[in-house]
Amino acid sequence: MTQPETHVHADPLRRWTEQILLAKGTPARDAERTTEVMIKADLRGVDTHGVFVCVQPYLDRIDQVRPDLQEINLEPNLQILKDQGAALLLDGDWGFGQVAAWEAMELAIERARSHGIGMVSVTRSTHLGMCAYYPLMAVDQDMIGITMTNTTPAAVPSFGRKARLGTNPMSLAAPAGKHPPFELDMATTVVSGGKVYLSHLAGKKMPEGWMVDEKGDPLTDATVGLQSGSHLPLGGAGLLHGGHKGYGLGLVVEILCGVLAGGNIGPRIVAGENYHWVAAIDVSAFQPAARFKAMMDDLIDTLHRTPTVAGHDRVLIPGELEHRTYEHRIRHGIPVSPAVLPWIEETSRKFGIDPPL
């Protein structure tokens, strides 16, 4: 970047985003929750799921600018369709995915408290933002949290050359004691769509092994990749390095999300249509939470002490970098790319609100 980077603090950005969602007609609590998930993504450095990347597509879906996109219903009627005590089916009624997934995790936590585990299958929902948000809600209650969501077809199955499954992310978080929580949030493809987008923005070639073209051949041009490329499953092409495992994990997400909810299967879902799977496990159903956390600390310490390969100081724990970014950005603000400044200006003007910076 040649221009000096601008920063915005979380609070003004939160107020700004909420005002936009409220102006569109989102109920207050839903606007608050949807915004919070985006702000936490921005604070944790998951910029692909933050305000500057997500708000405009959400507005487009509310306004139905394209008929092939699933519309976002601003006043969804969230309903529990099935309830077996520890397992529930929740209808998201095409509202913000954040609203449905938040409600689902609250239900999962409540049921885990009485049954040890709670899980919620969410049908008829939309983009839920940063997957890790919801497991971290469970961590705040001394629970292990899990969230998965299927997404629009973007990845080839092993030996295939047409996209059939989404990047289908899964996230699991677990509380630690003195250390930040363990927090894994991963696409089941080699990279997420966000990584391809960042390569495209930077005008950089992608390494071989991220995407393939329509013949199944390696594709390294990120701009072409965005338009017509397909992701490879984690483990890459073929079987040699375990690509069938990444493909299998993508299918696990598909089965637990789309099929279990009785919703729609991955190869057929349209942009903006999503199904989720959310679970919470109360660690105190197994042992005192303090003991669990002490074991987590021990595990993390042992990993930190692992001798490293040349060029690396320390083995990291999933979620550690995001936690560090969060601590930094809470204090110093969220970086704003000069490229989005005109959009911020224009959007502020359109809604008649003050820009956040």
Added chain:
Amino acid sequence: MTQPETHVHADPLRRWTEQILLAKGTPARDAERTTEVMIKADLRGVDTHGVFVCVQPYLDRIDQVRPDLQEINLEPNLQILKDQGAALLLDGDWGFGQVAAWEAMELAIERARSHGIGMVSVTRSTHLGMCAYYPLMAVDQDMIGITMTNTTPAAVPSFGRKARLGTNPMSLAAPAGKHPPFELDMATTVVSGGKVYLSHLAGKKMPEGWMVDEKGDPLTDATVGLQSGSHLPLGGAGLLHGGHKGYGLGLVVEILCGVLAGGNIGPRIVAGENYHWVAAIDVSAFQPAARFKAMMDDLIDTLHRTPTVAGHDRVLIPGELEHRTYEHRIRHGIPVSPAVLPWIEETSRKFGIDPPL
């Protein structure tokens, strides 16, 4: 192989194996279950978890031939230590892992029937054999089944050069209608230990990207790999192709198995010491089982129809090859490598029983 291959049918091999376990003092039901898990592995082509690979190590552990191995307790007192309805903690009392995991899955299925989901954390257990066995028990009841187990340190964390986590397998199976069930059973490393062992037996070099040496450099000699190599996590070394995701998945298994059970963390467990995590989800808590299976069939059909890359006829579904092998071996028998014939002879003589072939 230069000699013609011998085959043995499942029934005589089952009787032979059971007789050995009974002769050692295993209670009848436990001998039956432990044998059944091995026979099913042999039938499905998961030879690394079959009779010819597993029985001798089990005998060694029963006889405590090495003090650094966790002994197998032939008369374990399986006890439910905690019970929250949908989530239980089961003490395996160092018996056969198959016995504990079987009991755990039966409990999970029973609880899923009343609560929609059931999960069991298993502490103080040993090798459970082929992970996929237990999820397939759930599939027989029109449920989704999941099983994970931690294992002895064998894999480096990303940026590390010492093994800290096991190959930590996870398995998930789900019922289909006209098609065989979906069944994923995978180490969270690029390959399982079995693949390295097979390369060693065949005298073949491993491809780069499976293992590293003590400096973290690529290792392709399978014999050296068996002695002192470390596995790379699924996604390989570093971050470029998602190695941190495989490492993260290995940690998920570690947390759900070792830590949740309050057992022992992966970097510290000794050979033969294992902790498991088992779950069942009743699909009828969400929709009629027939509808779930019809959606699974639709998903599978759609994947089968995916255009393929050159050199491949069809996209496969996880578990499809194993199912095909099962159908073949049930009819034509399980292949027996000439290399194990002397061991079969000697073991038969030692126990005073007829060889199975």
